[in-house]
Amino acid sequence: MSTFPLEPQFLTVEQAAAYTGTSVRMIRRLVDQRRVPVAKIGSLVRIRISDLEAYLEANTRPAR
Template sequence: MTTEIGGEYLTVEQAAEYLGTGVRFIRRIVAERRVVFYKVGRNVRFKRSDLEAFAQSGRVEVAPSYAAAA
């Protein structure tokens, strides 16, 4: 399993960097089971695709009235 930022699995610190958040936020969403993660012994790892899916799940669409004005 690779843990470098370009690898398939990311550490908590790398996941925070990838999402542009703090480590504390990543630990909270893991505790709340809001993101898919993998346990390797005591270590938590994330697939980049799972982090991308998490980020997309929070996507907010533009309201139709604002989209027409643009």
């Protein structure tokens, strides 16, 4: 029996861009500015979905 979750918990930069509907450049900028925490595995950058959602929630303004 596998102990791995069925849903991925981490996204690549490209997947995070698709998830948020933004560009890869925007995600890299957020990472470089340390506005979104990342996990680095060697040279690979992975973004936890919950961290990305927390950033989006904190930066969402209500409609007027």
